[in-house]
Amino acid sequence: MKSATQQPDYRHFDYQQLSGALGAEISGIQLNGDLSAAAVTELNQALLEFKVLFFRGQKMDNHDHAAFAQLIGTPVDADFIPAIKDFPMITRQQYDKYSRMTSDVNFHHDDSFHKYPTKMSVLRGLDIPDFGGDTTWVNMEQVYESLSEPLQQMLEGLTAEHSLAKNFTGVMLESSSGAAFDKMMERNPPHIHPLVIRHPETGKKSLYVSELLTSRIIELTKEESDLLLNYLCQKAYQPELACRFSWQKNSVAWWDNRNTTHRGIDDDFFPAIRSMQRIAIADERRPSLHPENEPVRDFSSLDIVPCNSLDDKPSTKPGNNSTSQPANIDTDFLTTLNETKAGITFTPEASIRIKTIPGPFRGAALSAILDAAEERNTVVIDDEILDIVQANR
Ligand SMILES: [Fe+2]
Numbered sequence: 001m002k003s004a005t006q007q008p009d010y011r012h013f014d015y016q017q018l019s020g021a022l023g024a025e026i027s028g029i030q031l032n033g034d035l036s037a038a039a040v041t042e043l044n045q046a047l048l049e050f051k052v053l054f055f056r057g058q059k060m061d062n063h064d065h066a067a068f069a070q071l072i073g074t075p076v077d078a079d080f081i082p083a084i085k086d087f088p089m090i091t092r093q094q095y096d097k098y099s100r101m102t103s104d105v106n107f108h109h110d111d112s113f114h115k116y117p118t119k120m121s122v123l124r125g126l127d128i129p130d131f132g133g134d135t136t137w138v139n140m141e142q143v144y145e146s147l148s149e150p151l152q153q154m155l156e157g158l159t160a161e162h163s164l165a166k167n168f169t170g171v172m173l174e175s176s177s178g179a180a181f182d183k184m185m186e187r188n189p190p191h192i193h194p195l196v197i198r199h200p201e202t203g204k205k206s207l208y209v210s211e212l213l214t215s216r217i218i219e220l221t222k223e224e225s226d227l228l229l230n231y232l233c234q235k236a237y238q239p240e241l242a243c244r245f246s247w248q249k250n251s252v253a254w255w256d257n258r259n260t261t262h263r264g265i266d267d268d269f270f271p272a273i274r275s276m277q278r279i280a281i282a283d284e285r286r287p288s289l290h291p292e293n294e295p296v297r298d299f300s301s302l303d304i305v306p307c308n309s310l311d312d313k314p315s316t317k318p319g320n321n322s323t324s325q326p327a328n329i330d331t332d333f334l335t336t337l338n339e340t341k342a343g344i345t346f347t348p349e350a351s352i353r354i355k356t357i358p359g360p361f362r363g364a365a366l367s368a369i370l371d372a373a374e375e376r377n378t379v380v381i382d383d384e385i386l387d388i389v390q391a392n393r
């Protein structure tokens with residue numbers, strides 16, 4: 001990274017580096033859908049350099065937030081946290097003296113329990129306390145580099161499970177029921193990722209472990225796994241490897257989840273309310289030590305056939321290689337999603353038909369559709385879902 005005294009290389013904005021480890025405050029630019037391609041390219045370069053970018057005084061509404069997110073990638077519709085009205089890709093996190101801060105006070109990569117975790121996040125401050133409620137980010141490349149070489153080598157051969165169950169069990173059981181928790185886990189099953197991953201754009205290695213979501217190291221005994229995970233998670237608490245951001249109304253943070261973790265700080269700012277809205281950007285690859293060998297999810301190549309133009313006949317769309325009837329999975333979305341998420345393997349020739357998606361599950365639906373598309377030639381969906389998927393391509 002450059003020191004603040006060096007001349008910035010960026011033409012479209014100014015920057016002020018926040019710490020020696022990561023983070024820069026960007027000024028002189030307004031985030032919305034009108035940004036030029038050159039400005040977006042420079043912002044992406046700055047994100048690779050600083051890993052998390054902060055913007056203050058952003059006069060944005062939900063449309064601007066969504067339009068900016070679409071300029072930098074493929075937004076994912078909400079799944080685990082419900083979306084706000086009319087904006088399926090925007091989730092709101094609101095903490096008050098009753099709810100307190102619960103889910104994000106432990107370090108985490110956003111959504112690492114997913115098969116394809118969130119690549120980047122764009123978080124916008126709405127209601128901000130006069131003091132407190134900051135967020136800290138940690139440079140996980142430097143956390144990895146802080147380990148000895150023998151330990152680094154050992155970790156490179158290991159994988160770990162990331163699960164909502166690690167820390168959310170108590171919260172869910174307190175606020176709802178065991179059945180609700182079971183349903184949440186059914187829709188968001190754990191996934192296994194390497195303990196060390198390499199950033200596909202910079203080639204740098206980082207530790208892919210978090211205290212919020214990494215539940216166990218697969219190759220070790222439980223005792224060994226607990227000990228090692230505890231040690232690795234504590235390594236994220238090195239202030240020298242972190243930056244801390246004090247929110248204001250209309251502040252925006254945009255970060256890379258592939259080489260950073262973050263946590264909100266619950267320092268008793270109540271009775272004030274801390275309210276923010278987030279958009280998650282989809283990743284094209286799974287986290288990997290060898291991302292160059294990972295298949296890339298192509299959001300633009302999905303062969304989508306609207307139900308009403310199909311009449312249960314095979315697609316005749318040019319370039320579609322499918323010669324099979326769509327599988328007769330004329331079921332409601334939840335059943336389809338649960339079957340898909342539970343790992344039922346359909347034959348490669350089969351297609352999947354999804355007719356309806358209840359609003360709160362649209363993000364999970366998109367993910368299920370893309371997962372299904374990896375194994376099938378054709379995905380058959382109705383008009384409403386077509387709109388959702390096309391908006392995310
Ligand atoms: Fe988060």
